[in-house]
Amino acid sequence: MGxxxxxxxxxxxxxxxYFFLKxxxxxxxxxxxxxxxxxxxxxxxGAMALALGLINLLMVHGSRxxxxxxxxxxxxxxxxxxxxxxxxxFLDWQATSxxxxxxERLLVLKQFSEGIVSDAAEGIVPKYEAAHVSENAAAxxxxxxxxxxxxxxxxxxxxxxxxxxxxxxxxxxxxVARVRAHGGTAELALLDRAEKEYVEALQVLQSARVQIxxxxxxxxxxxxxxxEGVGQESAxxxxxxxxxxxxxxxxxxxxxAYQGLQEASYRTSLLRRIYSxxxxxxxxxxxxxxxxxxxxxxxxxxxxxxxxxSMESLLMMMAALLVMLGQIPFGLWISDSLPEVxxxxxxxPSTGAARAIEIGAxxxxxxxxxxxxxxxxxxxxx
Amino acid sequence: MSRSISKALANLDRRVIYLLxxxxxxxxxxxxxxxxxxxxxxxxxxxxxxxALQPEAGKIVVVFFxxxxxxxxENFPQTEVVLEHLMRRRIPFVVLSQFLQAEPLLESIxxxxxxxxxxxxxxxxxxxxxxxxxxxxxVGSSLFIQGFVKADNLLTYLxxxxxxxxxxxxxxxxxxGDLQSVSLVxxxxxxxxxxxxxxxxxxxxxxxxxxxxxCTSITIPQAYIFLDSGQMLGLLEGVAxxxxxxxxxxxxxxxxxxxxxxxMMTGIGVAHLVVIALVxxxxxxxxxxxxxxxx
Numbered sequence: 001m002g003x004x005x006x007x008x009x010x011x012x013x014x015x016x017x018y019f020f021l022k023x024x025x026x027x028x029x030x031x032x033x034x035x036x037x038x039x040x041x042x043x044x045x046g047a048m049a050l051a052l053g054l055i056n057l058l059m060v061h062g063s064r065x066x067x068x069x070x071x072x073x074x075x076x077x078x079x080x081x082x083x084x085x086x087x088x089x090f091l092d093w094q095a096t097s098x099x100x101x102x103x104e105r106l107l108v109l110k111q112f113s114e115g116i117v118s119d120a121a122e123g124i125v126p127k128y129e130a131a132h133v134s135e136n137a138a139a140x141x142x143x144x145x146x147x148x149x150x151x152x153x154x155x156x157x158x159x160x161x162x163x164x165x166x167x168x169x170x171x172x173x174x175x176v177a178r179v180r181a182h183g184g185t186a187e188l189a190l191l192d193r194a195e196k197e198y199v200e201a202l203q204v205l206q207s208a209r210v211q212i213x214x215x216x217x218x219x220x221x222x223x224x225x226x227x228e229g230v231g232q233e234s235a236x237x238x239x240x241x242x243x244x245x246x247x248x249x250x251x252x253x254x255x256x257a258y259q260g261l262q263e264a265s266y267r268t269s270l271l272r273r274i275y276s277x278x279x280x281x282x283x284x285x286x287x288x289x290x291x292x293x294x295x296x297x298x299x300x301x302x303x304x305x306x307x308x309x310s311m312e313s314l315l316m317m318m319a320a321l322l323v324m325l326g327q328i329p330f331g332l333w334i335s336d337s338l339p340e341v342x343x344x345x346x347x348x349p350s351t352g353a354a355r356a357i358e359i360g361a362x363x364x365x366x367x368x369x370x371x372x373x374x375x376x377x378x379x380x381x382x
Numbered sequence: 383m384s385r386s387i388s389k390a391l392a393n394l395d396r397r398v399i400y401l402l403x404x405x406x407x408x409x410x411x412x413x414x415x416x417x418x419x420x421x422x423x424x425x426x427x428x429x430x431x432x433x434a435l436q437p438e439a440g441k442i443v444v445v446f447f448x449x450x451x452x453x454x455x456e457n458f459p460q461t462e463v464v465l466e467h468l469m470r471r472r473i474p475f476v477v478l479s480q481f482l483q484a485e486p487l488l489e490s491i492x493x494x495x496x497x498x499x500x501x502x503x504x505x506x507x508x509x510x511x512x513x514x515x516x517x518x519x520x521v522g523s524s525l526f527i528q529g530f531v532k533a534d535n536l537l538t539y540l541x542x543x544x545x546x547x548x549x550x551x552x553x554x555x556x557x558x559g560d561l562q563s564v565s566l567v568x569x570x571x572x573x574x575x576x577x578x579x580x581x582x583x584x585x586x587x588x589x590x591x592x593x594x595x596x597c598t599s600i601t602i603p604q605a606y607i608f609l610d611s612g613q614m615l616g617l618l619e620g621v622a623x624x625x626x627x628x629x630x631x632x633x634x635x636x637x638x639x640x641x642x643x644x645x646m647m648t649g650i651g652v653a654h655l656v657v658i659a660l661v662x663x664x665x666x667x668x669x670x671x672x673x674x675x676x677x
Contacts, residue, residue, distance in 0.1 A: 039525040100546040287451030300396045303660040328651035329417035354603045
């Protein structure tokens with residue numbers, strides 16, 4: 001027995017042992033302490049298996065294509081479909097992530113406004129913030145070195161908003177122009193709704209913004225009127241958080257509407273249209289077609305093979321007819337009791353039989369699991 | 383003569399059968415023929431569970447879309463009616479999936495349901511982040527579920543939505559803590575494995591959230607095991623279940639615009655009649671030919 005086989009058997013046994021003990025030992029034993037990390041490891045192994053599958057596909061079908069072996073045209077179609085879908089999905093993911101990233105700029109400010117109020121309520125003065133809030137720290141002047149009191153942080157918020165809003169407005173104009181030029185009915189309807197929401201939200205934002213003082217009060221020569229050092233906790237200050245919270249809420253609404261505008265704009269892009277054709281046009285339709293083929297085959301099979309040749313087959317046919325009639329609208333034309341008969345058939349004989357099959361399969365599965373755990377089924381590893 | 387007819391029936395070309403099925407499915411759709419669906423006990427139970435929920439801060443419904451394009455025809459009408467009911471009742475919910483191919487549906491279905499509701503109910507709004515959040519496809523299957531139920535704080539465990547937003551920023555998720563925050567789990571699937579995962583792992587020592595399930599017609603017998611045992615409180619059986627649920631929504635919300643489930647169910651009903659007729663015809667033909675042979 002080679003080292004490789006021993007190693008595989010050992011790892012399989014230890015893996016099985018771990019999950020067995022994890023299942024039987026109580027939480028209090030502490031055995032599951034590292035279960036999350038171990039679970040992540042298993043997810044990683046699963047991802048590697050997926051990658052191996054992809055490599056295997058490339059090798060099998062790539063070589064068939066390269067050497068023009070039998071079935072090379074089908075392999076070409078498979079590889080073409082694979083790469084096309086991978087590329088388009090990746091680009092779509094990048095584009096939608098970009099929209100969410102752009103929206104995040106507004107949501108960060110919303111969270112910041114909520115943070116200012118909650119920190120003020122708890123008397124917390126955080127250490128470093130300017131770099132996160134505004135890229136243009138130099139424009140902050142005295143604020144950049146001021147203690148981070150709620151009033152100072154509100155000014156940061158205001159500066160950041162002043163920096164961001166022109167960019168958002170510009171991007172919004174671009175999005176609207178793009179949809180108006182290239183959008184269809186659905187995109188235009190989406191745009192109209194998002195634009196209406198945006199205009200309303202922006203009005204709320206502007207009126208909330210004017211409630212925020214544009215200058216800090218100077219008390220005792222210290223900006224913001226607070227003498228504690230940066231990074232230290234101060235006593236709770238009297239700070240009216242409601243205007244800041246109102247600003248935060250308005251920012252949330254603007255973010256939502258802005259995202260709607262960007263999504264409407266993205267829907268008009270060539271990339272999104274290609275993605276829609278591939279996923280909605282091909283993938284969903286082909287998947288549904290594959291599944292619906294079953295229906296046609298079942299009908300043909302029922303006609304050719306569903307024959308009454310014994311008492312058991314007669315019972316089976318009667319049950320099938322009653323179940324079918326009991327769930328379709330026409331069944332009620334025959335009798336109001338058919339749904340009840342169907343329910344009884346499903347709840348009693350069918351469930352009993354299904355349970356018996358499940359239990360049988362589970363016992364077999366348990367035996368199989370033991371065989372795998374003890375590597376009795378591992379001949380293929382050699 | 384009779385022998386030739388029985389022979390012709392016995393050798394009926396399969397393409398004729400396919401054509402009959404195709405016509406049976408198509409005609410009701412083309413003619414917009416819509417019949418009242420059969421009331422279903424299992425769907426009624428599902429409806430009652432949703433109807434008993436109350437909007438409560440810090441409580442959410444978790445909806446699993448564990449289906450892909452292949453069973454969209456059956457699972458899509460189910461998700462549509464249930465999400466509509468949740469939205470109408472203002473019960474906040476999150477959607478997620480254990481099945482990779484469901485990912486685009488997680489985004490599109492709630493949006494389309496909300497858009498239809500807003501179109502028919504001017505003045506009312508249903509918004510992402512306030513009424514629902516898309517948690518996206520979650521890798522790891524049972525491992526993910528085990529982590530989910532053990533998390534002290536679900537928002538910390540799940541961290542971000544499918545759009546990359548921090549979950550703590552959503553107003554509807556304020557106050558959400560551990561598993562006890564889940565008031566209901568609804569799953570729609572064509573895969574019995576994903577249902578088994580939920581039944582097996584979606585619980586803690588202290589709490590098991592109630593479970594309701596929407597399945598495809600082919601998995602109904604398996605699902606009934608758990609409906610009968612009380613491990614699931616309601617079941618939507620294929621399109622028939624969705625149509626029955628839709629009829630209950632029609633009764634509850636007067637003036638509700640019709641959805642596609644009743645139309646689809648009428649088509650399926652006609653196809654069922656064709657199948658029944660074919661089975662009977664096949665047996666008559668067989669019996670006839672046997673009788674002819676013995677004569």
